[in-house]
Amino acid sequence: GYVRQNSENSRYHLSTKLVAMGFQYLASSGADIVQPILDRLAQETGELVRLGVVDGERLTWxxxxxxxxxxLRYDPDMGRDAPxxxxxxxxxxLASMSDAMALAQVERQGITPxxxxxxNAPHSNVELLERLRIAREQGYACVEESSAIGTSAIAAVVRSPLGKHVVGVLSVA
Structure with a gap:
């Protein structure tokens, strides 16, 4: 199974079977193929480079x-959903969506206090929508001290080979 119980304290722990399933997913997601590109971009910029994939209603790094x-290095854990x-x-x-779809997506995920x-995080949906408008015009999104003091990032979507839908996001922070 995916979970096992410790006989000494009756607590449950994830099994290695779940970890193996995670590695299988990563292998099929193309992350191994894109890693040399991420490595080169990180080396050229001296910054953290991340790839997030769209999985239904989630964007996961x-x-x-x-x-x-x-x-100072910013180096968060992988496998987390991007706020x-x-x-x-x-x-x-979000800028790849209509305003209504973007706000609905944010509402589903929730807003961090x-x-x-x-x-510099947005303080209202109006402010968020203005940032999305700018991102649409530029073709990429930038934030400065939005996640935390002293941090900044730039990101752009990755589209399917035919360009019809967004499959992920590449960011440099």
């Missing part, structure tokens, strides 16, 4: 490469 060799309301990745993905984000 599945691959990364850290370009910073010293000093849509205040990240460059979230804004890039103001104390959990940077000082």
């Amino acid at each position: 599945i691959a990364k490469s850290q370009g910073a060799r010293s000093g 849509l309301y205040y990240t460059a990745s979230g804004h890039a993905w 103001p104390e959990g984000v940077g000082p």
